[in-house]
Amino acid sequence: MIRHAGLRALQGLLVLLFASFAIYMLLGAMPGDPVDLMASGNPNITPADIQRLRELHGVDRPIVERYGEWLGALLRGDLGYSRMFARPVLETLAPYLANTAALMLAAFALALALGLPLGLLAAARRGSLVDAAINGFAFLSAAIPTFWLGLLLIVVFSVVLGWLPASALPPPGEDGFLARAQALILPVATLAVVEAGEYARHMRAAAREALAQDWIRTARAKGASELRVLFGHVLRNALVPVATVAALGFGGLFSGALVTETIFAYPGMGKLIYDAVMASDFNLALACLLMAALLVVAANFAADVVHALLDPRVGAARGGPAP
Amino acid sequence: MRRATAAAALLLSALAGVLPASAQPRDTLTIAITQFPSTLHPMIDAMAAKTYVLGMARRPLTTYDKDWKLVCLLCVDLPTFENGGARRVALGDGKEGVEVVFRLDPRAKWGDGTPVTATDAILAWDVGRHPRSGVASGEGYRRILKVEARDAHTVAFTQDRVTFTYNDFSQYELLPAHIERARFEADPENYRRRTAFDTEPATPGLFNGPYRIVQVQPGASITLEPNPAWGGTKPHFRRIVVRTIENSAALEANLLSGSVDYVAGELGFTLDQALALEKRQRARFDFTYVPSLLYEHVDLNLDVPAFKDLRVRRALLLAADRAGLVRQLFEGRQPVARSFVNPRDSVYAADVPEVPFDPDRARALLDEAGYAAGPDGIRRNAAGERLSFEFGTTSGNRIRETVQQALQANWRRVGVEARIRNEPARVWFGETLRKRRFQLAMYAWFSAPESVPRTTLHSESIPTEANAWAGQNQPGIADAETDAMIDALERELDPAARRPIWAKLQARYAEQAWVLPLYYRADPFVIPKWLAGIEPTGHQYYSTLRIEHWRPR
Numbered sequence: 001m002i003r004h005a006g007l008r009a010l011q012g013l014l015v016l017l018f019a020s021f022a023i024y025m026l027l028g029a030m031p032g033d034p035v036d037l038m039a040s041g042n043p044n045i046t047p048a049d050i051q052r053l054r055e056l057h058g059v060d061r062p063i064v065e066r067y068g069e070w071l072g073a074l075l076r077g078d079l080g081y082s083r084m085f086a087r088p089v090l091e092t093l094a095p096y097l098a099n100t101a102a103l104m105l106a107a108f109a110l111a112l113a114l115g116l117p118l119g120l121l122a123a124a125r126r127g128s129l130v131d132a133a134i135n136g137f138a139f140l141s142a143a144i145p146t147f148w149l150g151l152l153l154i155v156v157f158s159v160v161l162g163w164l165p166a167s168a169l170p171p172p173g174e175d176g177f178l179a180r181a182q183a184l185i186l187p188v189a190t191l192a193v194v195e196a197g198e199y200a201r202h203m204r205a206a207a208r209e210a211l212a213q214d215w216i217r218t219a220r221a222k223g224a225s226e227l228r229v230l231f232g233h234v235l236r237n238a239l240v241p242v243a244t245v246a247a248l249g250f251g252g253l254f255s256g257a258l259v260t261e262t263i264f265a266y267p268g269m270g271k272l273i274y275d276a277v278m279a280s281d282f283n284l285a286l287a288c289l290l291m292a293a294l295l296v297v298a299a300n301f302a303a304d305v306v307h308a309l310l311d312p313r314v315g316a317a318r319g320g321p322a323p
Numbered sequence: 324m325r326r327a328t329a330a331a332a333l334l335l336s337a338l339a340g341v342l343p344a345s346a347q348p349r350d351t352l353t354i355a356i357t358q359f360p361s362t363l364h365p366m367i368d369a370m371a372a373k374t375y376v377l378g379m380a381r382r383p384l385t386t387y388d389k390d391w392k393l394v395c396l397l398c399v400d401l402p403t404f405e406n407g408g409a410r411r412v413a414l415g416d417g418k419e420g421v422e423v424v425f426r427l428d429p430r431a432k433w434g435d436g437t438p439v440t441a442t443d444a445i446l447a448w449d450v451g452r453h454p455r456s457g458v459a460s461g462e463g464y465r466r467i468l469k470v471e472a473r474d475a476h477t478v479a480f481t482q483d484r485v486t487f488t489y490n491d492f493s494q495y496e497l498l499p500a501h502i503e504r505a506r507f508e509a510d511p512e513n514y515r516r517r518t519a520f521d522t523e524p525a526t527p528g529l530f531n532g533p534y535r536i537v538q539v540q541p542g543a544s545i546t547l548e549p550n551p552a553w554g555g556t557k558p559h560f561r562r563i564v565v566r567t568i569e570n571s572a573a574l575e576a577n578l579l580s581g582s583v584d585y586v587a588g589e590l591g592f593t594l595d596q597a598l599a600l601e602k603r604q605r606a607r608f609d610f611t612y613v614p615s616l617l618y619e620h621v622d623l624n625l626d627v628p629a630f631k632d633l634r635v636r637r638a639l640l641l642a643a644d645r646a647g648l649v650r651q652l653f654e655g656r657q658p659v660a661r662s663f664v665n666p667r668d669s670v671y672a673a674d675v676p677e678v679p680f681d682p683d684r685a686r687a688l689l690d691e692a693g694y695a696a697g698p699d700g701i702r703r704n705a706a707g708e709r710l711s712f713e714f715g716t717t718s719g720n721r722i723r724e725t726v727q728q729a730l731q732a733n734w735r736r737v738g739v740e741a742r743i744r745n746e747p748a749r750v751w752f753g754e755t756l757r758k759r760r761f762q763l764a765m766y767a768w769f770s771a772p773e774s775v776p777r778t779t780l781h782s783e784s785i786p787t788e789a790n791a792w793a794g795q796n797q798p799g800i801a802d803a804e805t806d807a808m809i810d811a812l813e814r815e816l817d818p819a820a821r822r823p824i825w826a827k828l829q830a831r832y833a834e835q836a837w838v839l840p841l842y843y844r845a846d847p848f849v850i851p852k853w854l855a856g857i858e859p860t861g862h863q864y865y866s867t868l869r870i871e872h873w874r875p876r
Contacts, residue, residue: 031754036792038368046462050791052454056512084361085541086457086521095541151572158580166573166580167566169543265568265577267359267542278749279361 008304012297019293020074020286021067027282028063034083034280035059057083070286080283084276089287093272097291100257100268103168106188108250111195116235116242118196119203123211123238124230134200141197150190150263157186168266187264191257195249202245206238213237240310247303251296349853349875350561355574355583356590359542359567364520365496366451366458371590376545376565378867380530384425384444384492386868389858391667391772393491396868397439397531399426402490404816409489412481420468420482421489427476430554433499434527434535441472443497446504448480450514456507457515463494486813487821493771493864502528533558533871543567559874571596578849579604588613588848588857589865593722594653597847609850612656613859616771617844618663621714621730622764623837625799629710630762634692636836640678642685642737648729649842652722656847660840662829663768663776667861669818670773672826675833685737694738702738711740715755716765718745723765726841730765757792759785759799767844768795771862780832781809800837852876 035053038045054060073080079089122134158166168187170179210216211234219229258270269288276285358372365377382396395401402408402423409423431439450456451464458464469481482489507514519526524539533555534547547563566583568574571593577583586592592600594612601610623630623639630636645659658666661675694702694710702710714731716723724745731741741763746755755761768779778784782801784794808828815821832838848859856872 031750033753036753036757045793047790047793049461050793052461056455056457081516086362086364086367086515086518092541151576154573154576154580158582159576162580166576166582167568169540262570263573265543265566265570265573267540267567271542271569278747280749280753 004308005301005305008301012301015297016290016293020071020290023286023289023293024067024070024282025063027277027280027285028066030277030280033059034282036280066282070283079287082276082281082284084279084281084284089283092284093287093291096267096269096272099169099266100261100270103184103187103191103257103260103266103268104250106184107191107195108246110188110192111199111249112246114192114196115199116203119200119205119242120207120230120235120238122200122204123207123234124226126208126211131204134204138197138201138204141194142201144194146190146194146259147263149193150187150260153186153190154263166264168261168264187260187266190260190263198249199242199246202242203238206241207234210234210237236310240307243306243310244303247299247306248296250299251292350559351564352560352562352585352854352873353564353566353583354585354587355566355568355577356587357567357569357571357574358590360545362515362521363524363536363539364515364518366447366498367515367518372567374863375587375590375865375867376536376547378532378865379534379547379563379870380532380536380550381496382431382532382868384495384497385490386493386864387772387860387862389860389866389869391669391860391862393493393772395428397428397431397497399428411485414468414483418483419485421485422479422481423490424473424477424479425492427478428554429476431531432552432554433501434530434550434552436552437499437501437528438475439497439531440475440500441478442500442504444478444480444495445470445472446498446500446507447496450498450503450507450511453507453511453514455512484813485816487816487818488775488813489816491771497531499528499531502526527552534563553871556871558871563870575600584851585854585857586849588846588850588859592847592849594656594845594847595722597849598654598656600849604849607852609848609852611848611850611859612845613848613861614656614658614665614667614843614845615769615861616665616668616774616863617767617769617846618660618665619657619726619765619767619841619844620660620663621839621841622761622766622798623839624759624762624764624797625801625837626759627712627762629708629712632692633835634688635694635710636839637678638685638688638692638737639734639739640836640839641681641688642739643730643733643839643841644680645841646680648726652725652729653842653845657842657845660842662832662840663779663838664825664829665843665861668772670822670825672829674826675829678833682733682737689737689739696738700735700738701740709740710738711742712762713744714741714763714765715744715746715751715761717748717751719747727765756797757786759797761797764797765841769863771864775809775812776828777809777813780805782806798837802831802835802837805831 034057035050038053058066070080081087082089082092085092118134118137122131125131154166157164164186165183168183170183216229216233219233224232257268258274260266261268261271269291273285273288273292276288356372356375358370360370360373360376362368363373363377365381384397385393385401386396388394393401400406400408402425404410409421412420412422414420427439427441433439448464448467448470451458452461454461466483467480468483471479473479502519506517506519510517520529525537527535530536530550533550533553535550536545537548538546544564544566547565548561549558568577574586574591575596578586588611597610623636625631649655649657649659661677664671689702689710693704697703697709714727716727727743731743734741756764756766778795780796780800782796784796785799785801786792786794786797805828808824808831812821812824812828815824846859846861848857850857853875854873855876856874857866858869859866
């Protein structure tokens with residue numbers, strides 16, 4: 001198990017290294033560099049200004065040379081400066097990352113808490129009205145665009161009922177824990193509802209497959225209660241494919257978060273990535289995109305580990321003791 | 324997605340229309356804008372959001388007021404040749420410059436109580452002209468040859484040329500030397516990373532306006548409180564929160580739910596959104612539409628052979644139903660443009676002839692130019708070259724895309740094909756437009772009152788690879804007559820003598836149709852009924868420069 005985890009971690013590092021190179025090259029290949037953007041918005045800029053700014057921001061050198069320099073600095077723990085924010089990248093990134101982490105973790109937890117029991121219930125009540133309702137919810141949540149759901153929740157809970165704020169951050173000076181939690185309810189619900197439907201759908205399918213297995217019939221024949229069958233036998237087996245879907249979905253929340261962040265005026269990573277790419281802030285964009293890649297790699301790694309924990313055959317097949 | 328968002332906004336607005344406005348504490352004002360300033364340093368990078376916020380907290384030496392007149396803000400009186408505040412000086416080599424002497428307002432203090440003095444003006448010059456300080460446009464500072472402190476509150480600037488803008492220091496921002504001098508001198512190259520404006524933006528001594536920044540939530544909000552050292556009219560609000568909400572539907576939701584009090588006219592709703600909102604929310608808000616110096620137009624790339632023919636250019640203008648477009652899309656709130664000069668500008672020439680919508684005349688001109696209708700309805704010349712052009716603008720800008728489609732249909736009717744090819748703003752402005760890789764380009768210029776169009780119309784401002792694509796003469800206008808008028812305008816100090824030159828320049832521009840003028844964009848101000856004192860300017864010196872006069876009715 002430890003060897004397996006170590007191998008996966010090493011693969012993850014190689015993926016990140018390759019991703020950093022690919023992202024750097026792609027950013028460099030985009031039309032218009034930071035100085036082009038400055039010049040396009042400033043009628044008074046002179047050719048001498050342009051040359052001076054190119055040298056100052058280092059965009060007059062070959063991109064491979066710049067990447068090498070960036071990688072060297074990274075190994076020394078320096079992610080560079082954000083040109084857009086005129087601050088160190090790490091310092092710029094930290095509050096946005098914290099905001100997105102709070103949003104994603106809360107949404108992920110809520111989505112799991114809603115989706116897994118609903119999927120299990122639908123499988124257990126196969127063909128019933130409950131099954132149809134849960135199925136309907138699952139398909140509806142997959143069909144509703146995130147931005148539409150967000151706006152709908154704002155209309156109902158902020159504009160019409162006035163119960164919750166329309167923004168995901170409380171006003172400065174009123175930003176205690178409770179106010180922050182209250183402000184996060186709508187964006188978390190927006191993200192969670194969409195994900196919960198997907199988890200419910202996968203859980204339902206996996207649980208239905210598990211329920212059809214011989215060992216479930218054996219468990220019932222041995223007199224196990226329906227609850228014990230569901231939670232003691234079906235859940236654990238059904239979780240194996242669902243864990244993979246959930247782990248990958250966690251990475252997917254990042255892209256969903258961009259839309260949610262925009263609708264709820266929430267300064268998070270999604271918006272930061274967009275702004276950094278649009279402003280050709282290479283250092284910041286690279287750090288943000290690598291963070292996203294790291295998240296996906298970490299989620300895959302977690303999925304592998306969870307998979308191995310839930311299904312002992314996985315570890316055995318990858319070098320564990322032979323049965 | 325944008326259309327769906329707009330539909331959601333309509334739903335939201337309709338539902339909210341029946342609700343009472345929530346009660347707001349009137350000593351706090353929450354303003355929403357659509358961008359977050361990337362830096363708060365007044366000289367590094369030009370950005371509308373920064374200008375808007377700093378308008379509350381800082382004062383430049385001069386500005387243009389709501390009537391588009393140059394006035395003093397940080398100075399006691401505007402120096403002129405007439406009042407002896409300015410004089411011509413010999414620079415050697417037969418050249419002449421101007422020395423202009425500003426007397427700083429003795430009441431002006433930085434937020435920590437330190438007086439604003441000539442040393443602050445000198446630091447701004449040192450930073451601005453330093454080649455590696457990170458100031459995007461150093462040209463304005465480099466044109467100043469010398470800055471001299473006559474006494475603590477008197478500062479003399481010697482400029483390297485004589486132009487009528489000699490006393491316009493609206494973009495000259497003083498820097499607090501007692502905070503910034505040491506940071507700059509320690510490492511000028513890294514000053515942009517070390518400046519207190521970005522590393523410690525809540526430092527009181529950075530601000531000399533009625534408010535000072537007390538808190539910055541990156542990407543989300545900036546909080547301001549009254550500056551105790553401010554010597555002018557006492558501002559009313561105990562606290563102002565400027566929040567960034569980029570999505571237009573969310574902007575409306577926040578306004579209607581009471582999460583924000585006011586959406587900045589200069590950086591908020593689009594015109595169509597405000598017009599729709601007005602129909603439902605007249606009871607809660609006052610709606611004001613101020614035609615601004617944002618001049619929307621279509622550039623013709625004069626390197627395209629067909630556009631070298633004046634008849635083709637004029638035909639495109641005659642075939643464009645600009646009045647109908649403004650009436651139908653903007654309910655007439657944005658005036659049709661005759662040239663690049665706004666009718667509110669003192670140098671506007673009212674006698675520049677209006678070009679009517681006349682498709683028959685357009686067809687006749689195209690016939691005359693040798694373009695006859697082909698089997699597909701598109702005209703072509705004797706060599707078989709079709710009158711078919713790529714027509715670009717910023718993708719995702721709903722208003723521009725609608726206007727573009729209307730123009731495409733107009734031109735199609737006279738046998739001209741416009742193939743729409745839009746790009747994201749970043750690519751469009753950073754690459755395609757800047758490097759003149761377009762045929763027809765729709766976008767806007769923003770300028771100050773009586774702004775000489777050197778960078779947009781003078782032949783020396785045509786972007787080329789040789790000049791690193793500097794300049795904004797994107798059509799590639801190379802007209803000796805226009806160049807001469809621009810040169811003459813800059814040198815002429817007498818406003819009365821400039822007027823006929825301005826009139827001739829506008830007439831030449833309209834007659835040559837190098838650029839198709841569309842309309843002057845209007846800033847929609849949606850002001851809550853309880854809020855008074857907001858004076859929309861319509862130019863780049865925003866209403867926040869008079870924020871001390873904003874108060875509840």
